Amino acid sequence: MPGNLYRLKPLQNVAAGQTATLSNIPQGETYEAFFLVLGGTTLTKGQLDGIRFRLGGKLIVNLKGSDLDAINQYYLRKASSQVLPLWFYDKNAPTPAERNIGCIDTSQPYSDFECEIDIDGAAVAPTLQLYCRRNATLKDPRIRSLIRAYLGPSIQNFGAAQEYNLEMNTGSKGGALLCAAHVFNSNTISQIQMLRDAIPLIQNGLLNLVQYEEQEMTRFIQSGLVSADFCMENNPGAAIPTLRPNGTLATFEFKATLTAADTLRVVTELLTSVDNI
Secondary structure, eight states: OOOEEEEOOOOBOOSTTSEEEEOOOOOSSEEEEEEEEEEEEEOOGGGEEEEEEEETTEEEEEEOHHHHHHHHHHTTOOOOSSEEEEEOSOTTSSSHHHHTTBOEEOSSOOSOEEEEEEEOTTOEEEEEEEEEEEEOOOSOGGGTTOEEEEEEEEEEEEOSSSEEEEOOOOOSSOOOEEEEEEEEOSSOEEEEEEEETTEEEEEEEEHHHHHHHHHHTTOOOOTTEEEEESOTTSOGGGSEESBOTTSOBOOEEEEEEESSOEEEEEEEEEEEOGGGO
16 A cells, blocks of 8 residues: 655745755655645746755756656656656556565665755746655565666767667666666657667667557657656566676667757666665
8 A cells, every 4th residue: 555645844945046955854664756746926847957866875866857747647647737746656566565666665774865956947936845655664675775766867969860879877886677768859769779788678669669569558658758668567577687697787788760960868767776876
């Protein structure tokens, strides 16, 4: 069962053109989700220029508000003009145990837990509140240190229509499981490929075919978002290991074919420990 809903302490420095902050997020329980509640004269999800969460000194979430909204809708989460959720709990996973994989268990406290939100200067008299859904300590000790992280974005500028290699952040120490690589673009991508140690995971993936399969597997395609999604059946066991069986780092190649010049942002969605980021 999902946990209880709590309102966290007020964010500090909530103003247009400023960075709102909350340090010392309470620890001791398991975080399933955070909810940003937007208000004021004018504050949109697109005016949240950066949403960052740090845990144990590591950046575990680094997203624009509009990017998080697109990912949420891709996963068929409810859209709202006033609420922007950040989920770690996966309500669509097949078993109760698997739904909890990725939740942030703080029963063994980390050195810090904090949030920063960049508010665009175009916002007018904004208000912003932070809520969370918390639950008891995870019962399965094997997944207590495993969290869902959104790393990036890796930003690259490409000047012509051709195939390019994309940078992809899977953590500096390896050991993560790759759930998806989300590529934000201006609808210029016609094909993607991904290889692990030269073995294709997605080979010459024409965009129409890749997205057809994702829709068949309960995803909702978003304009300007292309995802290499390895857990499209809501099965965390299908995530791709970034380590070989012998413990060495696997080599990934992620490629996109563009129909025109574009600037791409790549966000990787991982199941990982804080130590491996």
